[in-house]
Amino acid sequence: MKNEHMKVTMITGASGGIGKAIADQLAGRKHDLLLIARNEETLQEQCKLLMQRHGISAHYIAADLSAPETALRVFTEVTLRGLEVEMLINNAGIGSGGDFTAISLQSELNLIQLNISSLVALTHLFLPQMQSRRNGTLVNIASMTAFMPVPYMAVYAASKAFVRSFTQAITEECKPKGVCVLLFSPGLTRTNFNASAGIEGEKALRLRSNHSQAASQTPEQVAVELIKALDEQRNFAISGRRNRIRAKLMALLPSSMIARNIASAYRKG
Ligand SMILES: NC(=O)c1ccc[n+]([C@@H]2O[C@H](COP(=O)([O-])OP(=O)(O)OC[C@H]3O[C@@H](n4cnc5c(N)ncnc54)[C@H](OP(=O)(O)O)[C@@H]3O)[C@@H](O)[C@H]2O)c1
DSSP states (O other), rough: OOOOOOEEEEEEEEHHHHHHHHHHHHHHHHOOOOEEEHHHHHHHHHHHHHHHOOOOOEEEOOOOOTTHHHHHHHHHHHHTTTEEEEEEEEOOOOOOOGGGGGGGGGHHHHIIIIIIIIIHHHHHHHHHHHHHHHHHEEEEOOGGGGSOOTTTTTHHHHHHHHHHHHHHHHHHHHGGGGGEEEEEOOOEEEEEEEEHTTTHHHHHHHHTOOOTTSSSSSSHHOHHHHHHHHHHSSSSEESSSHHHHHHHHHHTTTTTHHHHHHHHHHOOO
């Protein structure tokens, strides 16, 4: 395997769901890849398959981005391996749902570390090289919850509002420096996300997040829309026509009214 300053697209949370679908699509377009997630066995198997199927180079680093020191460890490992990250896709994320005070504080703090702090750290570590080369792309994955306060998903939605605000600001800072930034927001997508967040059964129904009842996309559909947004060099895209219409309607309403309605719908069940 070549490893001398090989240009790679690095995807966090690439072992399943949306990140895996993005990896598949990009491998089909001959991107060499660096995949990050916790499950080493899955990553190893996935890299083997991608290399066989697409004739690309696929690397992985097994890493837990809910730990504060991980982003720097990943950056150091990338440097040691002589890889050059020309596209960074910050996709890894976890959800949480239910009564805020009933959710364990540690799991909310881990969520903040993964969804916010590690995303900021990886961006801070890899962006300077892209800027000095005047070449590179940063993609941050938000969510429809980035546009409104969501009672009973308070910390998750706030983490995605952070991702939205941060990314839109960085987009402008990057414009004169030759780096393209995309803020990409999926809506409800049929992945392992709900299960890992413990949003299942009655809770999923009350949060309008049940895959069989609420409109949702497959991770493959989401990945196709993301690639299209990259091809069009967009700075902002929402996945799914229904979600785009919803975002436009939401923007017309006061956020306090949206929050009140979500809370009352959740309590009514
Ligand atoms: N699914 C939806 O409805 C939806 C809607 C809007 C936005 N999103 C966003 O889309 C992104 C991807 O979500 P998904 O639906 O694809 O979720 P998913 O199916 O649960 O996949 C999450 C991915 O992140 C990895 N991951 C989880 N915790 C990690 C950690 N601590 N460190 C490193 N990697 C970790 C997982 O692999 P390991 O378990 O091996 O680490 C997996 O590869 C997230 O940012 C999410 O907020 C999802």
